[in-house]
Amino acid sequence: MKRSTVWGWFWVILGVLYLVIPLWGAFDFSLRAERDVIGFAAYARAFADDDFWRTFIFSNQMALISIVISVLLIVLTAYWVQLKLPQLRPIVEFITLLPFVIPAIILVFGYIKLYSRPLAVGPISLLPPLTNTDFSTNILLVAGYVVLALPYMYRSVDNGLRAIDVRTLTEAAQSLGANWITIMFRIIMPNLRAALLSGALLTFAIVVGELTIATFLGRPAFGPYLQLLGQHKAYEPAALSIASFLLTWGAMILIYFVTRGTETQTTGAH
């Protein structure tokens, strides 16, 4: 074997060990919930908890709503910018980069400061305090998630739009009598399938176990539940960590297959 190959394997194996050992540790630990027995008791107990299902379903609902809103918002914006307002592209790109500058903890700090009082311009009150009811706090939570997903979703959609000829598709649809709703939902979005799916899965992976925003807005999400569980249980949190790892892993594998499809398509078109 060549010296460089040995060296290559050395680093790859080191990397694999770093990635696998903590997970193996958590997995091994999660199997030892019962004395002297290796088994899935911790998983059974974790999944039997009503609070687990309540928070997990809540987080999934919030993730789903966030994905739908961010897809609609980003596709509309990126499409419009590409077709009609290319001069706005730098501004839009700048805004989509802002979430990198404003970490989740600062974002939620800003939400609490701004929206725990009525939003007013001078004497005119525009909005009641949003943190007062569960529903309006959920609006803040979803908004926060859409913001966290913004850079990834925008990049994904923008790359997708660059790969198709937006102007020709739009003009062809218009000359066949299609209206804007038809163009959006039956022409543009189907062409962006892969980009939207990978953006959505990434959003899902970020949002489902999210702790910071959910904790400070006091919402019963999965992240805070897991954190609380970790303070007074030992084996169940390890089991749920493994479960959420598998969830993230599943999402990434799907992204891999989805985007690989588009790559072969684009090379095929060339």
Next chain:
Amino acid sequence: MAQAAVAPPKTSSDLIARFGGIPLAWVGVLPFFLFALLFLVLPSLSLFTGSFTAADGNFTLQNILDLSRPDIVSAYTLSIQISVVTAVLGALFGFFIAYALVMTGVPGPVRTSMVTACGVASNFAGVPLAFAFVAALGRTGFITQFLRDTFNYNIYDHGFNLYSFLGLSLTYLYFQFPLMVLVMMPALEGLKREWREASQNLGASSFQYWRYVALPILMPSILGTMILLFGNAFGAYATAYALTGGRLQLVTIQIGAQIRGDVLHNPGLGYAMALGMVVIMAVSILAYTWLQRRAARWLQ
């Protein structure tokens, strides 16, 4: 209505119709700008104005000056230290792995699995990651027990503690180095074979090729990604909180405590701390974009 206004588009200037005084074309981006204003710009601005407002509502610079308080300076120092350490180590480790995957004879399937694994790991943070590290390196963790049983060496008797600077750094590295791998692989693939051949023809050794050709070309990407990793660690709250509770006084942890209940006894100072974080993040992102542009000169 929008439909009627844009129905027969001949040229793109025809597309701009008027809609109550606003060019109709702007209506399409209105939702986005409204969203950004309400949930990104205004909340940030409100923290900004909060940092310059005294308890009586008047303008003040006192909150900004109070950032020099020893406890706050030490929080920033700790956050910056841990971010720099994990960014540099993560970048080095990630670079070597990316190098191994691209440049050496590692077979394709290994490469693909490693890329997917890095994609997962760079998104695997927060509470589950902290728990995995407790299960691996905690007092009764997998590695701790293995070292104790096999080599009779208890790392906790020799100064190791997972809930410390070192422990948190090891945990952050779990999502830091995979990100470096993902960003560096395309950059390494962008190194042209001709450059290596040309330098060999001129009699350069492998070391000289790396020292005078490859590394200078890659340097903007490497530094840029390091900055990205810095920001990644600097803004992290969930992982640090889940792992150490409040034991390590990072800036994010202090801001969290301040949101829970005015621990600084001055709301304005809390806003100023947040502003300080945003300034540091903004400077690093600017440096990052600048380096990205430099990187794009050679690597297409």
